[in-house]
Amino acid sequence: xxxxxxxxxxxxxxxxxxxxxxxxxxxxxxxxxxxxxxxxxxxxxxxxxxxxxxxxxxxxxxxxxxxxxxxxxxxxxxxxxxxxxxxxxxxxxxxxxxxxxxxxxxxxxxxxxxxxxxxxxxxxxxxxxxxxxxxxxxxxxxxxxxxxxxxxxxxxxxxxxxxxxxxxxxxxxxxxxxxxxxxxxxxxxxxxxxxxxxxxxxxxxxxxxxxxxxxxxxxxxxxxxxxxxxxxxxxxxxxxxxxxxxxxxxxxxxxxxxxxxxxxxxxxxxxxxxxxxxxxxxxxxxxxxxxxxxxxxxxxxxxxxxxxxxxxxxxxxxxxxxxxxxxxxxxxxxxxxxxxxxxxxxxxxxxxxxxxxxxxxxxxxxxxxxxxxxxxxxxxxxxxxxxxxxxxxxxxxxxxxxxxxxxxxxxxxxxxxxxxxxxxxxxxxxxxxxxxxxxxxxxxxxxxxxxxxxxxxxxxxxxxxxxxxxxxxxxxxxxxxxxxxxxxxxxxxxxxxxxxxxxxxxx
Amino acid sequence: xxxxxxxxxxxxxxxxxxxxxxxxxxxxxxxxxxxxxxxxxxxxxxxxxxxxxxxxxxxxxxxxxxxxxxxxxxxxxxxxxxxxxxxxxxxxxxxxxxxxxxxxxxxxxxxxxxxxxxxxxxxxxxxxxxx
Numbered sequence: 092x093x094x095x096x097x098x099x100x101x102x103x104x105x106x107x108x109x110x111x112x113x114x115x116x117x118x119x120x121x122x123x124x125x126x127x128x129x130x131x132x133x134x135x136x137x138x139x140x141x142x143x144x145x146x147x148x149x150x151x152x153x154x155x156x157x158x159x160x161x162x163x164x165x166x167x168x169x170x171x172x173x174x175x176x177x178x179x180x181x182x183x184x185x186x187x188x189x190x191x192x193x194x195x196x197x198x199x200x201x202x203x204x205x206x207x208x209x210x211x212x213x214x215x216x217x218x219x220x221x222x223x224x225x226x227x228x229x230x231x232x233x234x235x236x237x238x239x240x241x242x243x244x245x246x247x248x249x250x251x252x253x254x255x256x257x258x259x260x261x262x263x264x265x266x267x268x269x270x271x272x273x274x275x276x277x278x279x280x281x282x283x284x285x286x287x288x289x290x291x292x293x294x295x296x297x298x299x300x301x302x303x304x305x306x307x308x309x310x311x312x313x314x315x316x317x318x319x320x321x322x323x324x325x326x327x328x329x330x331x332x333x334x335x336x337x338x339x340x341x342x343x344x345x346x347x348x349x350x351x352x353x354x355x356x357x358x359x360x361x362x363x364x365x366x367x368x369x370x371x372x373x374x375x376x377x378x379x380x381x382x383x384x385x386x387x388x389x390x391x392x393x394x395x396x397x398x399x400x401x402x403x404x405x406x407x408x409x410x411x412x413x414x415x416x417x418x419x420x421x422x423x424x425x426x427x428x429x430x431x432x433x434x435x436x437x438x439x440x441x442x443x444x445x446x447x448x449x450x451x452x453x454x455x456x457x458x459x460x461x462x463x464x465x466x467x468x469x470x471x472x473x474x475x476x477x478x479x480x481x482x483x484x485x486x487x488x489x490x491x492x493x494x495x496x497x498x499x500x501x502x503x504x505x506x507x508x509x510x511x512x513x514x515x516x517x518x519x520x521x522x523x524x525x526x527x528x529x530x531x532x533x534x535x536x537x538x539x540x541x542x543x544x545x546x547x548x549x550x551x552x553x554x555x556x557x558x559x560x561x562x563x564x565x566x567x568x569x570x571x572x573x574x575x576x577x578x579x580x581x582x583x584x585x586x587x588x589x590x591x592x593x594x595x596x597x598x
Numbered sequence: 599x600x601x602x603x604x605x606x607x608x609x610x611x612x613x614x615x616x617x618x619x620x621x622x623x624x625x626x627x628x629x630x631x632x633x634x635x636x637x638x639x640x641x642x643x644x645x646x647x648x649x650x651x652x653x654x655x656x657x658x659x660x661x662x663x664x665x666x667x668x669x670x671x672x673x674x675x676x677x678x679x680x681x682x683x684x685x686x687x688x689x690x691x692x693x694x695x696x697x698x699x700x701x702x703x704x705x706x707x708x709x710x711x712x713x714x715x716x717x718x719x720x721x722x723x724x725x726x727x728x729x
Contacts, residue, residue: 131709216630247618251626254619258627258712 110308113226113262116154116184117147119327119447122334123303123312128284130225132307133253133263135232135278137270138288143299143320144266145175146182147288148228150324151264153184155226156193162226163218165197169231172196184324195222200234208239208248215252219259227256232265232278242276249281271304283307288318293474298441301327317441328443332485342367342494344548349460349496352390353383355567356526359543359552364524368547369487369497371466371518374528378539379558380500381405382565383526384462385414385421387498391460392424398460400432401449403468407432417564431456442473442482450489458495465500466518480517487521523547529555531581538577541567608634609654609723614644614670615688616662620708624657627712628719641665645673648680655723657715660689671699684722686715 112127121127128134138144152162166172176196179185190196195218202214219227239245256263265278271287279285285304290297300315317328348363357363364370372380388398400410410432411422424430433452435445445468453461463469466483473479490497499522519525525544530537542555554571555578568574611633615621625635636651638644640662647653656674660667667687674680685701690708698705704718 213626213630216626220627220630247622250619251623254623255626257709258623258715260711260713 111260113155113160114158115151116158117150117325117327118323119316119329120301120325122329123301123316123327124306125309125311128262128264129308130262131257131260132283133249133256133265134284134286135265135267135274135282136286136288137267137274139270139290140268142288142290143318143325144268144288145169145230146179146320147325148230148264148266149175149179150182150184152194152226152228153186153189156189157186160225161193161223162228163195163197163222163224165199165215165218165227165229167200167203167229167231167234172198181322182324183322195224199229203235203238208235208244211235212248212251212255215263216255216259219255219261224261227261227263228266229263230266232267233269236276236278245276245278246281249278253281253283271302274304289315291315291474296474298474317443319444328441328447330482331443331446331489332481335485335489342492345494349396350390350394351383352386353565353567355556355558355569356383356541356565359541359556359567360524360546361550361552364496364498364546365549366496367491367494368523369490369499369521370524370526371499371501371522372526372528373501373503373544375503375505375530378528378530379560379565380502380528381413381464382417382560383528384464384498384500385410385417385419386564388430388460388462389414389419389421389424392421392427392429395429396459397429397431397456398462399449399452399456399458400430400462400464401445401452402432402434402462402464403436403471404464405434407434410434417560417562419564428456431458440472442469442478445469445472446482446486449486453490453493453495461490461495461497463497463499465502467502480521483518484521527555531577533577533580538581540574540577608632610634610636610651611719612636612638612644612647612653612656612658614638614641614656614658614662614667616640616659620659620688620710624710624712624715628716631716633719641667641670641673644670648674648683653680653683655684655686655719657686657688657719660687661691668699671701675699675701686718686722688715 111130113130114121114127136144136147149164152164155162197218199211199214202210215227218224235248236245239248252263270289274285284306287302287304289300289302291300299318299320301318302315303311312329312333314330314333316330319326319328345366347366349366350357350363372383374380384400388400391398402410414421421430431452433448435448469483470476470479487497524546527542527544529540531540539558540555541558543551555574556568556571557573557577558565558567611628613621613624613635616639621637625637628635636647638647642664644656644658658667658670671685674683681701683701684703687698687702687705688708688710703722706715706718
């Protein structure tokens, strides 16, 4: 209240216009909303059955009470409260102690049926004031539409509900069984925000998504984002390229070098890879790419630089076994928090969930080094393959901004050049350093060559060298002499008139 | 003022606003608190209500068609039947540094927060000037 005898300067900001936010408590959703729901605003969450509306509505209530707010969940014609709570009690957000102690479940259908929209509005008023609710979820708004006298009455109801929410500073969420294509009715134009939950089908995979179609007062993240329902409830994985859009400050270019742990390779690189750069180890299956990654992470851990192996194929135990066979101590480094292996089958997660897992782990252990094994895991995880390059651009940009040095492994379809292609279209333009692992057949023997195809902003050795997988891991020949001999005698190359492999596409 | 006191003798509050939802919802909320609420869509209608029914308090929007809140206050001050009725101003656009008629005892910016308005209403009806 303003004292009329104490006029305020006209330029003073008015508190009434300041947008106060209510965090949803739903992982990822606040990022899409740029900070949460606006307190006292009204939102419509719509979607077909099974898209997660009821779970989300309840989770918002439980999360709200956990933050110290008070919530009410009002149903019209929906499943009984007992049935709903029975289904929800296995979710980790469920907390029986807050029910009727900060969170109330209210049935409002009778008020609607007997007294129409006026009765429902009065019921809402009573619930908000009596329960001192700061969050109200109204589940199943369709009966209100069905029982409205006409369109104007429904519009009046929505406008009044919006005003009631604002005046009581109670954020209100309407859950509706409909899709955006049906959303041309009064309630859709009047609300402060429209959020759609949906299914997206890609071949035989189905993805849950969330899209914020309208959100007054905020430049929210556009587009469909992956929504996951697990035992933890609903979580949202914002599209990485949208989430990170312009947010990462580019890290200053560094002259500092990081040793790969393979002595002769570091010599070929003129002292190791530049800090904060990304590299691709490109080669055929079994050529030693993963072993290079293990050397890189082991050397980092020993230098006090924590590292993450983000892998799609080998289990953590198998990786530790492999490293022990070549004298690397990754199991020990893992025990001391200097190494961690995040492992997931690529088909289980979409790109954004993978990106969030990687960046979360990087954050958690303060990683300085990352190995991704392999790029193809991301490619296979993509529901829309053409998006992979945009995603990778954002991910690598973020890792670079955090001054993290990354090695990505990419498998070729052929054991050697000249036509070795990277499998994520367009990725080569992003790659700063490229190491080529090749198999050559010389008589009955397979021999391996390692080349540095490029190292951005630095000189490097241009000759290939032979390397060996031994009990000490990768050992690179001290000079190019044996590689020259391999190239001269290899069956593959002689068939191609001793043609040297060309750099992969786009390099 | 307690709920019981209001139940025994509910004060008449006149809410004046040209904005439909503001008017209806503030009336709904005040009714729920035990007040008898009358409504008007502008200053002209408000004067008609004042002439019909004894009013304890007027809550009026500032900017309205036909007759705005400021003019309504001046008309009330010029009429001995209404010149002692306290007024609360509400507005989304009103400049707070502009002098107000002396019967305006409080001002609330829109969007209104009902708890603030209710506190102001109780204070004014108790006869205390707002701080």
